[in-house]
Amino acid sequence: MNRTMMTATNTLNQLQSKIDQISNDIANVDTTAYKKTQTSFNDLLTQSFNNQPSETKEKGRLTAPRIRQGTGAMISQSQLVLSQGALKTTDRNLDAAFTRDDQFFTVSVQDDNGVNTRLTRDGAFYLSPNANDQMMLVTSAGHKVLDENGEPILIEGNIKDIKILENGLLIVDTEENGEKSFGLGIVSVKKLQFLDRLGGNLLGLPKNFTALGVTEDDIMTALTGDSRNQAAVRQGTLESSNVDLSKEMTDLINVQRSYQFQSRAVTMADQMSGLVNGIR
Template identity: 55%
Template sequence: MNRTMITATNTLSQLQKQMDIASHNLSNVSTTGYKRRETSFSEMLVQQFNNHPNESPEINRMTPAGIRQGVGAKLGQSQMVADLGSLNTTNRPLDFALTTEGQYFRVLQQTENGASLRFTRDGAFYLTPTGQNENMLVTSEGHAVLDQNNNPIIISGDASNYKLLDNGRLQVQLNNGGSQEIDLGISLVRKPQFLEQVGGNLLGLPNDLAALNVTAADIYTDLNGQMSNGIALSQGMLEQSNVDMGKEMTDIMNIQRSYQFQSRSISMADQMMGLINGIR
């Protein structure tokens, strides 16, 4: 296989990964609180040929000396874009929208390895009965919403009204005339690039924090106590995804063109090798 085929083959596999990410963005254009991802490429291993043993004639040369031969490009980074999405008014009392970048609700996901802490921007919450006249606040996927102490939020009795107070505190009016106040568990994620998408519009901490030389405290901070003053939350609204459909469609078309170009390079290299092998 000649260098043209090697370069094109290496790049094709990376273009497929870029296509998968762009397609994933496009498929989540209507997902509440979804954050799109952007990709960037970097050059793979390059070989340098110094074909000018005498550099004196090259003093005024404007281009780099020698010949650089690469072996294709690779997907260097897939970065989450934390820009705010537009806000959609629902007037539903259990819909909440975080109006500041970097803030996330904390939820508990039950997995085959046990309960795991997750983060989400999707503030569409519901109630599910747990027995004994109690209801638990959950996400649309049924994951328990956590309070400031990372405990599932349990509402004792039947609720008649919900009111969002300052600092992320939810006041629940009960049918028996009483009330219950709950501090929603919200975290500020300073390094979202370390979070992994785990499905269901949830983000989780990586399993290899030690290998990445970071700790959970480096990635996020719980907005509890005095820090809850920074919580920006609106009731009766939901944040839409920040995916621009037009941009994603344009990116997909550009990726398809690049894919076709690399495929054509392989075909041309194969034809050239066939001509050479046919020479007698």
């Protein structure tokens, strides 16, 4: 196959992945606490041709020696951007937002891999009744919100008031039992690059993180005991996504132009092949 066509095709596949990533960010511009993805490109393997066997003729050359021919571009890194989204006041006592960009709530999620602990910054919580006439704290998607011990938060009695303190303590005042406090499960992530985006505005540890030479404690720290004072939670507030729609649209236009350029390169390579094959 024509080398120009191969190079353009390699790049087209990667540009399509970039378009998909931008489209996903734009689709979640109004998703609570959604974090955008930043993608960077690198050249694929580059071949070097020695076009000048005599080094004496290279004296005074300002560019690097030899002729280098690339084979396209590839996505070298896709990384979550944890910059703080704008905070919007809701005055709802079950809404909570972090004011520090490295902290997450822990929730229990049941999927095809069983029951696992996941991370989210979406603090739009709700109360869901269970079979034991208790109220369970859940996310907007119905996932159980965990306390600092990794257990679901269950509330008994008729609720009069709910407070969420800055350090992440949930204080529930009921008619039967008075005030009772629960420590919301909060972790501080130190190495975001080891977390996987799992859909549904959730993050989790990769299946092979032990093979990467790191432990769970290296990646994140649970804020319990004295370290709970490091938590920064604001009640009656939700965090908006950190997606800048104008920037995403600009990036999308630039990627589309690159996609058109590579498509044109494939067309030109095909036309050149047709001309060569037509020579008698």
